[in-house]
Amino acid sequence: MTTLQLKNIVKRYKTNTVLDNLSLDVADGETLVLFGPSGAGKTVLLRLVAGVIDPEEGQILIGGEDVADIDAEHRGIGMAFQNFALFPHMSAFDNIASPLTATNATKDAISAGVHKVAKLLKIDHVLSHHPKALSNGQKQRTALARALAGSPPLLLLDDPLRNVDAKLRFEMRLELPRLLAAQGATVVYVTQDYKEAMALGDRIAVMSQGRIRQIGTPEDIYNTPADIEIARLFGDPTINLLDVTPKSVPDGVYVELSNVKVALPGMPSDVVGKTCVIGLRPETIAFTDAGAPGAIPVTVEAETPLNEKTVTLVLTARGREILVSRPAGTPGPVSGPAHIAVNGQAAFLFDKESGGLIRSAATPMTRNGEAA
Amino acid sequence: METTSTLEKTLRLIALTLVVIFFMFPIFWIFLMSFQTNETILTIPPSIIFTPTLSNYAALITGKLTTAAGTLDIAFMRNLGNSIFLSVTSVALALVLGVPAAYAFARHKFKGSEDIAFTLLSFRFAPPLLVLLPLTQYFQWLGLSDTYFGLIWVYQLICLPLILWIVRGYFEDISADVEYAYRIAGHSWFATFRKIALPLAGPGIAAAGLLAFIFAWNNFVFALVLASADKQPVTVGALAFVTSSGIQYGQIASAIVLSVTPTLALALYAQRYLVEGLSLGAVKG
Incomplete structure (x- = not known):
């Protein structure tokens, strides 16, 4: 030694x-x-x-x-x-x-x-x-x-x-x-x-x-x-990165994904109006019913099994690609229209210009990508 | 597996036979000539049916050449000995000097290393005649003319660049990581050179040595000018057969047979290394 x-x-x-x-x-x-x-x-x-x-x-x-x-x-x-x-x-x-x-x-x-x-x-x-x-x-x-x-x-x-x-x-x-x-x-x-x-x-x-x-x-x-690049390197499937501009209402900061508001609890208000990138681990996104609060309409494009996970590629209304991951063997849509729910607690926010981390996920993840 | 038709096989056989005859016939003819007297050799048309005689070999070995004009002394066996001594010593010296130098050029890029390596190679570009006259003068001043030492020195012009450049390629082909691994395992650079680089470049060194030997053996002009009769190799010694009473074809033929035998034997023995050695560097991915 x-x-x-x-x-x-x-x-x-x-x-x-x-x-x-x-x-x-x-x-x-x-x-x-x-x-x-x-x-x-x-x-x-x-x-x-x-x-x-x-x-x-x-x-x-x-x-x-x-x-x-x-x-x-x-x-x-x-x-x-x-x-x-x-x-x-x-x-x-x-x-x-x-x-x-x-x-x-x-x-x-x-x-x-x-x-x-x-x-x-x-x-x-x-x-x-x-x-x-x-x-x-x-x-x-x-x-x-x-x-x-x-x-x-x-x-x-x-x-x-x-x-x-x-x-x-x-x-x-x-x-x-x-x-x-x-x-x-x-x-x-x-x-x-x-x-x-x-x-x-x-x-x-x-x-x-x-x-x-x-x-x-x-x-x-x-x-x-520390930045977008590292977030992208760690995690399989890769983290979803979407350009957003946070807005605020009196009770907190939110971003809009396909015109659906996703609240970011605990986010400081100085990010409002700044061009940012939101990072969503595929494990933190789930399929949901159309009527559920915060449901975002998407189209299912493809499904790939990845060891103990099933990874689904979906397209938003604006054509942005999002990966959704769920434990293998659990039911989920295979094709056509569907809805996803995004957990704002588990979202990362990065500065678009510098790539630096503004806020990490409020819910820490373990190595396997499951909520601790 | 690819199957070849009988026709293709036959055509291939004919083509190969033609090539073999083309290359081997002169050697075969010389071999026949070495067992004939001058009279039968000069018969027109030539015949391959004759009474073989060993008189040519006997003349070479005893050193007494009997011609129409009388008996001549020839030093063929001494020439043969000189050839062997000069070639072996030159190649050995060139290996001792050239292999470590090749390793240095392959592994350590220092300022001017390419220039030095290229200068050494350029010795092979210049026609020997170009340097022969000044060389003769220098050798006379230095007292090196007509010495074995002087000849071996000059032969380095032939052997050293050849060995340096071929062997350098082999050293470059050895992955540096393999050598690093041995060093990190706790061995000195010299142990690494001896235990890793030398064995791995072995076939290349053998091939380079063999080629250098053949080139040294075949050299004519340096020995002709820089050495007197008792130090001359067979290539120069063969001139003795052009006598005032005619050219002794029979003895020339047997002299050729005797003088190609060592190189031929060496080449056959080392054929495996030679082919492997000369192609390895080229085809390895």
Whole structure:
């Protein structure tokens, strides 16, 4: 276990600034997920920490010690690569053994170490195979085993589930937290999959364009996204975003959706008249009867099952698309005209111009998108 | 599976046979000539039915060439030894110098690295004759003319760029992540070079070495000018067969057979690496 601190890191490739004055603290034993679209600089950040590339400016401290003059092989890091980066001319055993052969360990100790981690990852039956003869899932596990084998205090995992199939990804998402906890290491985990981020991270750092846009617990980020972009990235199906201009009546602020008033309780009145974007999680919208108060007329376009949810795409009278999600197996309209009810309590409001959050949902959501 | 008709197979066989005859016939003919005397070789029309003789090989091996004008001493076996020594040493030196250099050029882009690499390649563009005259002068001043050392040095002009450029491509094809992974696992850069980069570029290094060997073996003009008789390779030594009493076709043929044998054997042995090595870089995705 160790801590990791990045202080004002700048990394440039020619004129292209990949990391822009980035600072980050990872606590002892914490799993921090770096989440962001490709090109955000996540992989570059990991490589800087690993020591295979150097920053132009800034400091990297591992366990409180500045590692600028410490070569990659002496930083005590285990790293798994997105493309696995297995040694093609070595067997799975030798691949996994590579962090152990670098030490003065005896042959028996190396063999014991490899078998222990291989057993943990259920690849002990393919240790004699070369990477060419391994399935994608086995390659991924071999790469992970290699990163874990040396029991490094700091683990860097660069989107290790990116190149494996959906079923395995699902299994590993359940298995990894237990595995990482057993390892006791401080972990920096890179991913582009928000579910992985939510499932694995003690904290999530959302990156884009070389900067950290928001950092917090998974609940924080889901319930209080700093801006529209982050709200859009977290959540499946994606949050509904509609342009609105809030108006006010004496008893509060409201917005109009298809000429139906939706009250926003507790909203400060200074947003009135401002061009805003309202964010409605698909889980907070429900189908309702035509006569119900606040019912908005829509046309059902399509229905898609999504794991344990059924997602329906509806069109408003103005042709705006809205996604509605309900638990699978519950009844709902399949086509034609219908009505939806919007819960103003659970609505986010963003500034259209800056994209910043004006007000988060009054009813916080859990990771699964259900009302807490 | 695609099925091929009998007609297609036959046509393919005929085409392949023609190609093989076209390329192999000269070698086959030389091979036949090496077992004939000058008289039978010069018979018109030529015949493939003759009484084979080993006199040509005997003359080469004993170093006594009997012509109409008398007996001549030839140093063919010594030339052959020189060829082997010069080619092997030159390629070995070029590998020792070129492979680490290729790795450096592939992995570390520094200011002017492209220019240096290109300058080295440009040695292959210039016709050797262009540099031969000044080189002869320098070598005389430096006392390097007519030494093995001098020849091996000049042979680096042939071998080094070839090895550098082919092997560099192989190193570039190795994913940098694979090397990073080994370093992060706790190994020094030199261990990474030895245990990861070298084995993975192995087929490429073998192919480059083989090509460099063939080029070095076939070199004529450097050795002709820079070395005297006792240091000359077979390519230059073959000139001895043009004697005042005529051209000794039989001995030339057997000399050719003897001098192509090492390269041919090497190429056949390393064929797998050569094909794999020369195509791998091109087709890999």
